[in-house]
Amino acid sequence: MTLSKKFFALTPLCALLAAGSAQATNGMLMEGYGPISTGMGGASQAFDHGTAAMAQNPATLALGSEEGRLDIALGFLGPKVTSSVPGMPDAPSGGTAYTMPAVGYTTRSGALTFGVGMFAQGGMGTEYAANTFMAMGSGEPVRSELSVGNVIIPLAYQVNPNVTIGATLDYMWSGLDMQMAATPMQLGSMVTGGTGQLGGAIGAGALNSATWARLNFTDTDKFSGAAKATGWGAKFGGTVKVSNDVTLGASYRLKSALDDENPAPVLLL
Numbered sequence: 377m378t379l380s381k382k383f384f385a386l387t388p389l390c391a392l393l394a395a396g397s398a399q400a401t402n403g404m405l406m407e408g409y410g411p412i413s414t415g416m417g418g419a420s421q422a423f424d425h426g427t428a429a430m431a432q433n434p435a436t437l438a439l440g441s442e443e444g445r446l447d448i449a450l451g452f453l454g455p456k457v458t459s460s461v462p463g464m465p466d467a468p469s470g471g472t473a474y475t476m477p478a479v480g481y482t483t484r485s486g487a488l489t490f491g492v493g494m495f496a497q498g499g500m501g502t503e504y505a506a507n508t509f510m511a512m513g514s515g516e517p518v519r520s521e522l523s524v525g526n527v528i529i530p531l532a533y534q535v536n537p538n539v540t541i542g543a544t545l546d547y548m549w550s551g552l553d554m555q556m557a558a559t560p561m562q563l564g565s566m567v568t569g570g571t572g573q574l575g576g577a578i579g580a581g582a583l584n585s586a587t588w589a590r591l592n593f594t595d596t597d598k599f600s601g602a603a604k605a606t607g608w609g610a611k612f613g614g615t616v617k618v619s620n621d622v623t624l625g626a627s628y629r630l631k632s633a634l635d636d637e638n639p640a641p642v643l644l645l
Contacts, residue, residue: 404498404524408432409478410449422615422625427480430493430530433613433627434542437482437489437532444483451476457502459510467508471501471519482530489532489542497548499523512557512588519594521601524550526609538617546609550634551601553594563589607634 408414410428420432424439427447453476457469480493501521504510510518525548532542593602613627 406451406476406496406498409495410447414451421613421627422623427482427491427493428478428495429532429542430480430482430491430528430544431478431495431497431526433615433625434530434532434544434611435540435613435615435627436625437491437530437542438484438487438534438540439615440482440484440489442484444481446481447479449478451478451496453500455500459504459508461509464509467504467510470503470505471521474500480528487534489530489534491530493528493530495526495528497524497526501553510557512559512590514557514588514590516557516590516592517555518557519553519555521553522550523552523599523601524548539615541614542612544611546611546632547606548609548632548634549604549606551599551605552603553601554591554603555594556591557588558590560589563591603636605634605636607632609633 406414408416408418408420409431410426412425413420413428413432420429420436422433422436424436426440427437427445428449429436453474454472455469455474456472458466459469460466476496476499478493478495480491480495482489482491499522502519504518506515506517508518527547528544529546530542530544532540534540595602609632610630611627612630613625615623615625617623
């Protein structure tokens with residue numbers, strides 16, 4: 377729910393009520409999309425904030441003007457991650473800068489608004505030097521990087537001056553790079569019913585005598601990962617103008633599915 381004219385008056389109360397969960401994240405969904413929603417702490421469900429609405433509540437696209445609109449945005453994530461274990465020097469992550477681009481276009485024909493957009497949905501990574509405890513004595517760097525993006529086709533319809541509805545079809549893709557070192561016991565506990573090289577090594581007991589084991593799959597492409605997956609998703613939403621001061625909005629995201637398109641990672645012992 378978003379209150380238009382009374383929004384700022386209620387902001388301190390909303391912040392107080394959310395204080396208990398302020399340290400949480402939205403997983404693979406960013407808190408906000410586009411500068412307007414992000415600048416308002418992710419508020420998006422019941423007001424016009426441009427083409428970024430197709431990544432949140434598509435029904436709000438019908439609240440915009442009748443002119444075509446093109447938005448280009450660039451998000452930036454600057455995490456600060458440090459890993460530690462008792463008796464060892466802390467290991468700071470060198471992964472401190474990740475960019476998340478977005479572009480969207482919509483146009484309107486009568487009561488119908490439609491368009492297309494491409495949005496970075498989320499992602500992050502970590503990078504640890506080869507001389508940190510994270511490398512487990514392998515002498516190799518440890519890193520991971522996950523990215524998820526969408527191509528979105530939205531439709532929004534203004535049912536009457538007070539009600540809008542909308543939906544999107546989302547084509548999704550993800551990429552993952554991983555260079556990970558672990559003890560054989562740790563690695564074995566992560567795999568259940570494995571097949572291929574990794575499953576065979578665990579089943580044959582090849583890890584029992586190893587000092588460390590390492591998963592190593594990565595590429596040099598800054599915009600994709602060695603492991604790739606694609607799939608589909610969808611969203612539905614609506615808004616209701618209750619009065620000149622109050623507009624209610626809500627959206628629902630269907631469960632998405634991504635298919636694995638890659639072979640098993642390389643296992644080093």
